[in-house]
Amino acid sequence: MERVEPADVEHDALTKVWSVTEFCTRHRIDGKEEKRLLQLFGVFATASELLHNARREPRFR
Template sequence: MARSQEAAMDDAERPGSDEQLWSVFEFVRRYRLAKREENRLLMLYGPTASFRDLLANAQRHSLIS
């Protein structure tokens, strides 16, 4: 593989400048998610994750059924 292809692959694997890392705790507080959902996100990602991943995987459980 050529060096330019290796560099391109490395750049693709790195989080881009547009990909913000958020504290899971801050995300849960801002979006008023349940403690159960906070624990689930912490198990998935640890204390920080990309904003895009958090939005894609967060689940809001209805209090009214």
Template structure:
């Protein structure tokens, strides 16, 4: 067992948590896809979850 002093702990998050609406606005995700992500995750999700679950149309079509 090891005691860790709270003052010496660094609070850095390994993953960024996004507001789903902000993520969709910044990455130009459609309104339908935004509604699907909100239903899937709620108001907040990690960047990784949002990136892997966003479906986008190809740009060349």
């Protein structure tokens, strides 16, 4: 085991603020789900919020 100090952990990736529309485009999220996320968060949200709240339809072969 190794002890990790909180100051040594980078939080930049999950606390980065995204445009909800840009996030949906990059992650191939449909318009209906994009509308739901916009109602939930507004125009901007953190990556963590978007990743934990976005629903995607499964892509079958």
